[in-house]
Amino acid sequence: MDKITKNIQLEEDQMLLREGIINFPSSPGEKPQLIAGQCEACGDIAFPKKIWCGKCDGKVMKDILLSNRGKLYAYTVVRQAVPGYEVPNILGVVKVPEDDELLIMAQIRECDLKDVFNGMEVETIITELYTDFLRNKKVIGYAFKPVTVN
Amino acid sequence: MRDVYIIGAGMTRFGLYDGRHLPYKTIYELGAEACMAALDHAGISHRKIEAAFCGNGSAPPNCCQNITAPIGISGIPAFNHENGCAAGSCALKHGWETIANGMYDVALVIGADKWSRPPGMSQMTKLLAVPYGMNLNQDVAGAFGTALLALIANAHMNEYGTTKEQLAKISVKNKRNGAMNPYAQFQKEVTLEEVLNSRMISDPLTLLQCCPQSDGAAAVVICTGDIARQYTTKPVKIPFITESAGKYKGMEGSLSQFKCFQRASKMAYEACGIGPEDLDLVEVHDDFTSLELVAYEDLNLCPQGEGGRFIDEGLFDFGGKCVVSPSGGLLAKGHPIGATGVAQLVEIAWQLRGECGKRQVEGAKVGLAHNGGGVGDGYEPGAVTVTIATI
Ligand SMILES: [Zn+2]
Numbered sequence: 001m002d003k004i005t006k007n008i009q010l011e012e013d014q015m016l017l018r019e020g021i022i023n024f025p026s027s028p029g030e031k032p033q034l035i036a037g038q039c040e041a042c043g044d045i046a047f048p049k050k051i052w053c054g055k056c057d058g059k060v061m062k063d064i065l066l067s068n069r070g071k072l073y074a075y076t077v078v079r080q081a082v083p084g085y086e087v088p089n090i091l092g093v094v095k096v097p098e099d100d101e102l103l104i105m106a107q108i109r110e111c112d113l114k115d116v117f118n119g120m121e122v123e124t125i126i127t128e129l130y131t132d133f134l135r136n137k138k139v140i141g142y143a144f145k146p147v148t149v150n
Numbered sequence: 151m152r153d154v155y156i157i158g159a160g161m162t163r164f165g166l167y168d169g170r171h172l173p174y175k176t177i178y179e180l181g182a183e184a185c186m187a188a189l190d191h192a193g194i195s196h197r198k199i200e201a202a203f204c205g206n207g208s209a210p211p212n213c214c215q216n217i218t219a220p221i222g223i224s225g226i227p228a229f230n231h232e233n234g235c236a237a238g239s240c241a242l243k244h245g246w247e248t249i250a251n252g253m254y255d256v257a258l259v260i261g262a263d264k265w266s267r268p269p270g271m272s273q274m275t276k277l278l279a280v281p282y283g284m285n286l287n288q289d290v291a292g293a294f295g296t297a298l299l300a301l302i303a304n305a306h307m308n309e310y311g312t313t314k315e316q317l318a319k320i321s322v323k324n325k326r327n328g329a330m331n332p333y334a335q336f337q338k339e340v341t342l343e344e345v346l347n348s349r350m351i352s353d354p355l356t357l358l359q360c361c362p363q364s365d366g367a368a369a370v371v372i373c374t375g376d377i378a379r380q381y382t383t384k385p386v387k388i389p390f391i392t393e394s395a396g397k398y399k400g401m402e403g404s405l406s407q408f409k410c411f412q413r414a415s416k417m418a419y420e421a422c423g424i425g426p427e428d429l430d431l432v433e434v435h436d437d438f439t440s441l442e443l444v445a446y447e448d449l450n451l452c453p454q455g456e457g458g459r460f461i462d463e464g465l466f467d468f469g470g471k472c473v474v475s476p477s478g479g480l481l482a483k484g485h486p487i488g489a490t491g492v493a494q495l496v497e498i499a500w501q502l503r504g505e506c507g508k509r510q511v512e513g514a515k516v517g518l519a520h521n522g523g524g525v526g527d528g529y530e531p532g533a534v535t536v537t538i539a540t541i
Contacts, residue, residue: 017289046398048286054398054527074308074405076300077353078293085292091352093301093405101403103529105287105301118308130292132282141290 008126010140017129017141021048023065024126031068032126034096034104034142037061045099066104069147070096072120073103077113084131090116094144110145121147151250155378155385156370156539158194159499160187161492164366164484165335168266177209177365181217181262184367184489188258188496189221192371193381199371200254201227203245205237205261206488217260217367227254231488234524235437236393237261238368238491239535243391245372255374261492262367285525293352296360296438298529300352303440305405307354309455312443314354316458318345320439321359321481323467328478330509335364335484359439364484368493384541386499390421391537396530406455410530411448411522418518418536419450426450429472430514431501433494435522435534436479445520446474449536473511476501487523494519495537502541516540 008024010016023033037049041058047066052059075092078085090108108116109127122144129141162183167175175183181204189196202223204214214228231241238261245259288294306312322342328334340358348357378385394414401409419425426449434449436442446457451472452465460466466474477483477497480490498517500506519537526532 018286021286050398074301074305076297076304076355077350078291078297078300079349079353080296080351081292091291091293091297091301093305095403101399101401103401103403103405105290105529107290118304129290134282139289 008140013136013138014140015132015135015137017139018048022126022142032124032142033065033068034124035063036066036098038064045102047102047104066096066098068124070094070104070122070144072108072116072118072122072144074118075108075116084133088113092122092144094122107143108145109143115146123147152252153375154246154249154372154388155375156372156388156495156499157378157381157385158188158190158192158371159369159496160184160191161333161368161496162366163333164364164486164489164493166266166363167264167365175365177213177262177264177367178216178220180264180365180367181213181260182221184262184369185218185221185258185260188369188371194256194371196222198256199223199226199258200256201245201248202258202260203229203231203241205231205233205239205241205491206263207232207234207237208263208265208487213262214260217262218258223258233533234531235435235485235487236491236521236523236531236533236535237488238493239391239519239521239537240393240491240533242370242492242495242537243393243535246388246391249372249374255377257372258369259372259492260367260369261489263486263488264365265363265486266365294525296352296355299438299440300355302405302444303354306440306443309406310458312458314346315342316461317354317439317443318342318356318359319461320436320442321345323461324436324475324479324481327476327509328482330507331478331483334478334482335362336478336482355438355440359481361437361480361485364486366484366486366489366493368489368496370492370495370499384503386502387540389538389540390418391535392417392421393533393535395533396526396528398527400528400530405529406444408444408448408530408534410534411445411520414534414536415449415520418538422538424516424538428516429518430516431473431476431498431511432518432520433477433497434474434479434520436475436481437485439481441522442475442479449518449520468511476506476509476511491519491521491535494521495539498539502539
C-alpha cells in the first residue's frame with residue numbers, strides 16, 4: 001500500500017468534498033489520485049469505497065490508489081445546476097484501467113466545451129468544485145482534465 | 151395466490167395547483183379528488199375499503215390518512231410509501247400483494263404529490279436538505295438527475311449512433327399523445343424544431359425533453375375476482391408486478407442500458423406468460439427522452455441499439471407495433487413524483503376498458519407500466535417496477 005496523505009492544508013474559506021477519497025500530492029512531482037476500496041476476499045474495487053463488499057461476503061476493504069489517468073466514457077455539458085455550481089460545465093463519466101465496470105462521475109475542467117469527446121484521455125486533478133452556500137465554503141474535490149501532450 | 155383486479159380508476163388533471171396555473175389545491179384535496187373519481191368509477195362505497203396504500207414524496211407523515219379522512223375512510227390499515235419516482239407503483243405492489251395473499255379483499259391505492267408548494271415544508275427547505283454530503287455524485291454534479299440522463303443519451307449516441315433528432319422525436323410523439331388527453335399538464339403538440347431549439351439543459355437534452363414539475367393525484371380500487379364481478383363486467387386483471395433495485399456496478403460499465411429494467415421486465419414477462427410482442431400499449435417512465443429510449447430496449451420492445459430506428463419508423467406511435475406513452479407520458483401528462491406510478495395504471499385500466507376517447511388504442515387487451523425512481527447504489531434507479539395488466 002502506497003502512503004496515503006489524507007491531510008491537505010485548507011484555507012479558512014475552504015472545505016473538503018469528502019475525507020479519505022483523495023490522495024493529495026505530498027511533493028511537487030506527485031500527482032493526485034483517487035482512493036478506492038478493494039475487497040480483500042474477492043478483489044472487487046469500489047469508488048467511493050464501501051464498508052462491506054457488494055459482490056461477496058467480504059467485510060474487509062483495503063484502500064487502493066486508482067490510476068491518475070483514465071478515459072472519458074461519456075459526457076454532457078451541464079447548463080443548469082443547483083446554486084453554487086458554475087455553469088456551463090462539462091460533466092463526465094471516466095473509466096480507469098483498474099476496473100472496466102467502475103464508472104467515475106466527475107467534472108471535466110480545463111477543457112473547452114467544443115474540444116470534449118468520447119474516449120478523451122484525462123487525468124485526475126484537485127480543484128474547487130462548488131460553493132457550499134450553507135456553510136459559505138468553497139468545496140475542494142477531484143475532477144479530471146484532458147491529458148496534454150508536450 | 152389470488153388474482154387481483156382493478157375495478158375503478160381515477161385521477162386529477164396533472165399541472166400546477168398553485169393558484170396561478172390551476173386553482174390552488176392542497177395535496178390532500180388532490181388525493182381525495184382522485185380517490186372519489188376511482189371509487190365512483192368502480193361504483194363501490196368508500197365504506198367497503200379495507201386498507202389504503204399511498205405513494206408520495208412531498209407531504210408530511212401520514213399522507214394517506216389525511217387524504218382519505220375527509221372522504222369518510224379512516225380506522226383502517228393505511229400505509230405510506232416513499233421510493234422516489236417509483237413510490238406510486240410500490241404502493242400499488244404492496245396493495246396488490248395483500249390482496250393476492252388473502253390479507254384484504256378490497257383496497258384503495260393512491261399516488262399523490264404536490265411540488266409547486268408542498269404542505270408543511272417549503273420547497274426551499276427540502277432542496278437545501280438534500281444537496282451536500284449525502285450522495286457523492288450529487289455533490290460532484292450539482293444536477294445529478296438531469297445530467298445522468300444526458301450522460302445516458304451521450305453513451306447511447308456514442309455506442310449505437312442514435313441521433314439527437316431521434317431523441318427529440320420521442321418528445322414530439324408524447325406531446326402529440328398528450329394533446330389528446332384532458333388530464334395532461336401539456337395538451338399542445340410541438341414540432342421537432344421546437345423540441346431541438348428549446349433551451350439546452352444538459353447536452354443533448356433540451357427543455358422540451360425534460361418532464362415538468364407537477365402536482366396531481368391518481369387512485370385505483372383493487373380487489374379479488376369475486377368482488378370484481380359484483381361491480382363490473384370489465385375488470386382489469388393485474389397478473390403480476392415486479393420490483394427491482396439498481397445495484398452497484400449493475401450497469402457493468404455501460405450507461406446505455408439499465409440492467410434493473412431488464413431484470414424487472416424479464417421477471418414480469420415470465421411470471422405472466424406474456425411477451426413484449428403481446429403488448430398493445432406501454433406506459434414508460436419517460437421523465438427524459440433518453441429514459442424512454444433505453445426503456446424500449448430494456449423492456450425488449452425492440453432490439454438493443456435500435457430504439458432510434460423504431461422511433462424514426464413510428465413503431466411506437468398509434469398504428470405502430472405497440473403504442474408507447476399513449477397518455478402523453480411524464481413528458482406531456484406531467485410527473486407529480488408519487489402519483490406517476492398509479493396514474494400509469496389509471497391510463498392502462500381506462501385503455502383496456504376502451505374509455506380513452508380520442509387517444510384510445512383500438513382493441514387494447516394487454517398493457518405494461520414501467521416506473522423507475524430515485525438513486526440507489528451506483529447509477530441505476532433506486533427502484534423500478536414493471537406491472538402487467540390484461541382484460
Ligand atoms: Zn468481495
